[in-house]
Amino acid sequence: MTTEPQLPAEHAPPSHGQGAGDSHAHGGFAKLVVGAIGIVFGDIGTSPLYAFRETFAGHHRLMPDPLHILGVLSLIFWSMMLVVTIKYVMIIMRADNKGEGGSLALLALINRKSEGKRWTKGIVLLGVFATALFYGDSMITPAISVLSAVEGLTTVNSGFTPFVLPIAIGILIGLFVIQSRGTAKVGLLFGPIMLVYFTVLAVLGIIHILGNPAVLVALNPWYAIQFFISDGYLAFLAMGSVVLAVTGAEALYADMGHFGRKPIGMSWLVFVLPALMLNYLGQGAMILSQDINTALQTIHNPFFLLAPEYLRLPLVILATMATVIAxxxxxxxxxxxxxQAIQLGFMPRLRITHTSAGAIGQIYIPVMNWGLMVMVILLVLSFKSSSNLAAAYGIAVTGAMAIDTCLLAVVLVHLWGWNKWLAAPLIAVFALVDLAYFGANLTKVPDGGWFPLLIGFIAFTLLTTWARGRQLMIARMREVAMPVKVFVQSAVNTATRVPGTAVFMTSSPEGVPHALLHNLKHNKVLHERVILLTVKIADVPYLTSGNRMDFKDLGHGFHRVVVNYGFMEDPDVPAVLASTKSCGPEFRMMDTSFFLARQTLLPSSRPGMALWREKLFAWMLRNAESAMEFFKLPTNRVVELGSQVEI
Known part of the structure; x- marks a missing residue:
């Protein structure tokens, strides 16, 4: 039985938009760099709050002696160089889909270039699973980031300990509540705040490095190798915490469409990477300067102890702001x-609200927002501390990074045409690093690592079930569809024509829509102008207006119209119809009726999907957002006609 999902087979005309690495955002280069610092690097920028600490004081504890401190710092530095700088900034970010990045954008690009290849379905499954893992990551990141920052209050005064959880939950609830208002105004503050935050990271690190400059030898990879030679298994387990220092690396690629490859790369190499490493080295230098008993105490919260006592409360406040931004x-x-998942056919329609008239990417999805809020609060209440959450963190990130390496292999060989003997060593190095980190994080499964895997498998099941069910439903409807020419010849001779325009929305650009058949059967009339309209989502993010619509005159007042959108665009059917002059007179909404078919699914034993998945798909279809709202159809001009489909 075949269950693999596929991206939409229909491809709209190619876009003539911006080239690789260009941004859809407007503004000067410096403004884009600052914006990238404020948005893109929030996740990786808050890692110093817990990454170094967890390597020593987490579930697999290390003695904070010179061997381990220098070894861990060396691992952190070379992880940042290999994973973030070389893999993402220098290579993967060059594999953009008309300027857009992220697993789904890359997946759409590969699917477009490799259609018909035997391995395409396997690559699609990998890309979908990477997306599924992202949802687990998006639940844990707010919980661990905000909680780790608020825990800094205990370094100011131990009496704050009972208030850590309530304060963290209050901040998180407030964060989700304001989502519906949009982030345009708040976003203006992100860049300056994160500039201050990274500057403080660097200054605190430099102060302690000057007190113990010998810590700089950790940049030598020999100390990481020595760590493995001395404590092989412990070093392997430590990688499960070291990887926390590079969580957020995938955000560089996912946010490329907003800022562009060059601004993100510049801000990382010139500002963010130096600030992060200076802070990590500062934490190491501080511990190395202490006797072992003091070090064992300090290692439980080294980030906040970098600051003198009178500056810790301002540092907690600044760190909390940074975690809110992350x-x-x-x-x-x-x-x-x-x-993207909705537009590419992996999720049912959901209500999407645009919170900015000028910024395309600023959207709000109520169901997703409240669902995330509930899960994040449950995580905080269940795990109770950032250290416990750290055990759950990492598996989703390392899994997604490993999948990105697989997708990169396809890009290098099949899209860019690299020689296999040149690409193989590079991919082997990336795969070795990714699998080592993923393997180390698998040891955390009993301590909480099961959570992101569970969320990932649930999301993967939903995504693939919707994609497969949608294919089966469309195929079943095509089986009983009447040819358009036969219908037109028959209908025009028997039906009464009435004034106005009827637009019949159909997912297939072939055959007669079910809604049209039902309307003629029950009402026995046809409008003077009948539009059979299909909305197609191309596997490019944006389309130029010249590629927007395709027309076909079917005669006798019938027209076939296909409206093309990119997967980052927002369909608006009335607006696009109002702009066309190729189907007779100008469209007037007061003279236009939109007919929609609402399918009721009947699960059956027919081959295609397991019965439980058919029932799951039917439930998802019932709860999907109405096509009327999704396509922005005028509510007082819509007629819905029901039909039953057996899958």
């Missing part, structure tokens, strides 16, 4: 990924 970026990313 959480905001992840939540916005979840909205964006969900929109």
């Amino acid at each position: 959480s905001q970026a992840v939540i916005s990313g979840a909205f964006s990924v969900t929109q």
